[in-house]
Amino acid sequence: MRLLFYALSLVLVGSPASAEPAPDFQLRSINNDSVSLSDYKGQVVLIDFWATWCGPCKVAMPHIQRIYDENKKDGFVVLSISIDEARTASKVKPYIKSRGYTFEVLLDKETEVVPLYNPQKVLPYAVLIDRNGEVAWRHSGYVAGDEKELEKQVKAILGATP
Amino acid sequence: MISCAAILLLSVNASAVEFAGGGLSISTDSEFRYFQAAEGLEGFEKEFPNLLDYMELVARQNLLWAKGDWQVGTQWDEVALFSNRYYLDDVLMYEHELVTEGLRSPWPDAYVNLEKIWVKRSTPWGTVQVGDTYASFGRGLALNLVRNTDVDIDTTLRGFRTSVEHGDFELTAVGGLTNQQQVQQDNPNYLLRANRHTLIAGLRADRYGLGPASLGVHGVAYRFSREVDTFLDASGLKWPQPCVSGGDCEPGADTEPLDALVGGATLELFGVGGMDWFVEGDVFHHMSSDLYGGEDPELGYAVYGSAAAYVGAATILVEGKRYVDTERLNTLPALEGYEVVSGPTLEDERVITEDSSAALNSNDITGGRVRVDRAVGDQLTPYVSMALYRDTEEGGLHFNETPETIFHPVAGGEFFGEKVQWIANAGYRHDERDGDYGADRMAHADVAVDFPIGSYHTEFIVDARRFSWGENANQQADFNESSISLGIAPSDTWTLVLYNDYSDNPLIPSEGNLTEALYGAMEVHYHSNAAMTVKAFYGAYKAGIRCAGGQCRNLPGFEGARVSIQSNF
Numbered sequence: 081m082r083l084l085f086y087a088l089s090l091v092l093v094g095s096p097a098s099a100e101p102a103p104d105f106q107l108r109s110i111n112n113d114s115v116s117l118s119d120y121k122g123q124v125v126l127i128d129f130w131a132t133w134c135g136p137c138k139v140a141m142p143h144i145q146r147i148y149d150e151n152k153k154d155g156f157v158v159l160s161i162s163i164d165e166a167r168t169a170s171k172v173k174p175y176i177k178s179r180g181y182t183f184e185v186l187l188d189k190e191t192e193v194v195p196l197y198n199p200q201k202v203l204p205y206a207v208l209i210d211r212n213g214e215v216a217w218r219h220s221g222y223v224a225g226d227e228k229e230l231e232k233q234v235k236a237i238l239g240a241t242p
Numbered sequence: 243m244i245s246c247a248a249i250l251l252l253s254v255n256a257s258a259v260e261f262a263g264g265g266l267s268i269s270t271d272s273e274f275r276y277f278q279a280a281e282g283l284e285g286f287e288k289e290f291p292n293l294l295d296y297m298e299l300v301a302r303q304n305l306l307w308a309k310g311d312w313q314v315g316t317q318w319d320e321v322a323l324f325s326n327r328y329y330l331d332d333v334l335m336y337e338h339e340l341v342t343e344g345l346r347s348p349w350p351d352a353y354v355n356l357e358k359i360w361v362k363r364s365t366p367w368g369t370v371q372v373g374d375t376y377a378s379f380g381r382g383l384a385l386n387l388v389r390n391t392d393v394d395i396d397t398t399l400r401g402f403r404t405s406v407e408h409g410d411f412e413l414t415a416v417g418g419l420t421n422q423q424q425v426q427q428d429n430p431n432y433l434l435r436a437n438r439h440t441l442i443a444g445l446r447a448d449r450y451g452l453g454p455a456s457l458g459v460h461g462v463a464y465r466f467s468r469e470v471d472t473f474l475d476a477s478g479l480k481w482p483q484p485c486v487s488g489g490d491c492e493p494g495a496d497t498e499p500l501d502a503l504v505g506g507a508t509l510e511l512f513g514v515g516g517m518d519w520f521v522e523g524d525v526f527h528h529m530s531s532d533l534y535g536g537e538d539p540e541l542g543y544a545v546y547g548s549a550a551a552y553v554g555a556a557t558i559l560v561e562g563k564r565y566v567d568t569e570r571l572n573t574l575p576a577l578e579g580y581e582v583v584s585g586p587t588l589e590d591e592r593v594i595t596e597d598s599s600a601a602l603n604s605n606d607i608t609g610g611r612v613r614v615d616r617a618v619g620d621q622l623t624p625y626v627s628m629a630l631y632r633d634t635e636e637g638g639l640h641f642n643e644t645p646e647t648i649f650h651p652v653a654g655g656e657f658f659g660e661k662v663q664w665i666a667n668a669g670y671r672h673d674e675r676d677g678d679y680g681a682d683r684m685a686h687a688d689v690a691v692d693f694p695i696g697s698y699h700t701e702f703i704v705d706a707r708r709f710s711w712g713e714n715a716n717q718q719a720d721f722n723e724s725s726i727s728l729g730i731a732p733s734d735t736w737t738l739v740l741y742n743d744y745s746d747n748p749l750i751p752s753e754g755n756l757t758e759a760l761y762g763a764m765e766v767h768y769h770s771n772a773a774m775t776v777k778a779f780y781g782a783y784k785a786g787i788r789c790a791g792g793q794c795r796n797l798p799g800f801e802g803a804r805v806s807i808q809s810n811f
Binding site: 100101103104106111112114135138139142165166167168169170171173174175177178179180189190191192194195196199200201215223224225 | 512561
């Protein structure tokens with residue numbers, strides 16, 4: 081019963097949001113470059129978890145590309161993290177190339193990064209990191225229209241004083 | 243038989259608080275289920291018809307503390323059963339024994355487990371992680387222990403992982419004992435048991451920057467748990483008991499310190515001839531007869547290759563494989579519900595069935611797949627794919643009496659328009675057996691469409707399959723399956739989703755709530771704000787095999803009501 085009470089109290093009471101430092105990580109990109117989150121210090125970073133077998137993830141990607149194109153000049157970066165396992169890793173780059181996406185795509189084949197940000201492994205899952213390296217916004221799933229909220233958040237965080 | 247009649251699911255992502263000078267983030271995922279027994283206690287059915295009903299609360303907390311170069315993570319799993327007791331002739335009885343075989347709990351109806359704990363330190367020369375860690379080498383043929391929550395499997399290596407980088411060199415070492423997830427998130431929990439440790443040690447060296455090439459070599463050693471007698475018995479397989487636990491094999495026949503050694507190499511080429519290339523070769527030196535059902539162990543090998551070409555608006559991906567005795571390493575772990583290696587299957591996981599999953603686990607299979615995607619304008623990308631395999635393993639878990647040739651053409655596409663988006667796939671799989679043994683055939687199609695109706699956003703998803711098994715000794719009835727969902731969002735805050743499942747497969751362990759084969763359900767979503775979503779579900783969905791990450795599980799069906807709250811603070 082105490083467990084139930086504890087779970088309910090977490091839901092109903094929660095806690096006021098406070099600064100959440102974004103844990104650093106290092107992964108290989110689909111072009112074999114070594115990429116760390118800390119490489120983008122001072123910029124606004126969208127971490128987008130997806131997989132080649134995730135339909136809603138793929139529907140969201142054209143919107144992410146558009147938001148990236150419109151805001152990259154202001155210091156907006158997309159780190160699109162594929163959680164495809166090693167066995168399906170060969171499919172990731174052809175998918176990205178065939179759709180013409182130009183943002184950075186990283187491979188989390190060993191599920192190293194997903195437990196840091198998305199331990200329930202929900203897909204798609206977006207995390208916005210502000211210029212101070214702190215988590216500013218999270219969003220799980222995608223339905224049409226969600227891109228408006230993402231765009232609004234990106235512009236708000238880009239416009240915020242670092 | 244019991245059915246799960248009500249579930250309350252609570253999922254919370256709580257934000258960070260400052261702790262010990264670092265940031266502490268917590269996420270919680272809780273689920274409350276009500277199980278309704280189909281029958282009461284014998285002799286008391288009328289007096290106490292609901293005596294054997296019980297409730298289950300499953301909770302999981304992930305805590306991550308990060309400060310500078312340090313990260314510390316834990317995962318706590320809890321399960322508690324309610325209404326799990328009754329008195330019979332003044333004797334306290336428990337309907338379900340929660341823990342057994344080496345697990346202890348101070349509460350008979352509850353269990354709390356520190357499922358994962360790890361500490362990681364990053365330095366300019368690399369990283370060191372102690373505690374629970376995941377590991378995968380190459381394409382997963384030699385080692386693949388990763389988080390697979392899609393099918394409720396999460397086995398880590400409890401030990402260490404360290405990576406040392408120097409220029410273009412990287413050396414990764416892992417070692418430890420397997421740590422299986424005890425508390426299930428998607429399935430009823432009872433008779434939980436302690437970990438049965440498999441020892442794994444691996445080393446991989448990578449050399450990047452050799453022009454367009456990257457080269458890697460790896461080696462992995464395995465010593466499997468020998469405490470699997472119960473599972474061997476339960477499986478009904480009459481395999482010899484391991485010698486080290488006093489089984490009925492010849493003394494001294496299985497005293498090797500290791501069960502298997504795997505050595506392999508990978509070569510990756512980027513942009514050579516306008517293409518990306520990958521090739522991996524592994525040799526499996528098996529030392530234990532337990533991996534061969536008591537027969538003498540043999541040498542196994544695997545070769546996998548892929549090539550991707552980008553020709554104008556078209557992308558061509560070619561993959562090929564030759565696997566011989568690569569699945570022997572999974573023989574003992576599979577009895578405990580997980581796998582330690584999982585190479586590229588080239589299969590379409592959405593249409594893996596009870597039979598075609600055998601090809602996934604074949605110990606003698608050769609084949610390949612070609613897929614061509616071509617963009618037509620900015621919004622449409624159709625594709626065609628053709629797979630061809632020759633599976634020559636017979637018997638065992640594989641069921642085949644003769645070798646078979648498998649071909650599987652698939653076509654589909656994606657359209658991402660301004661107002662309408664769709665993803666569609668359709669294919670036909672044919673497993674032709676040698677001789678007069680007929681063929682397994684499967685036709686499948688799925689489509690997901692997003693479109694507006696006036697100001698309402700609508701999502702329509704259909705997935706249908708037709709299975710025909712042909713003539714064979716393990717004759718199974720032909721059957722059809724389909725899943726349909728229709729989601730309508732009249733505003734940003736409300737969504738209504740209607741579900742319909744159909745299956746006339748006589749082997750699945752669920753029955754429909756509309757007819758025996760037809761399942762219906764509805765769900766309402768309320769998005770109070772960006773931080774919270776409330777979902778209320780009522781109805782039923784079917785049981786079935788589900789595959790993800792190369793591993794398949796039979797997941798139970800559901801009938802009843804469920805309320806879930808997902809929050810981000």
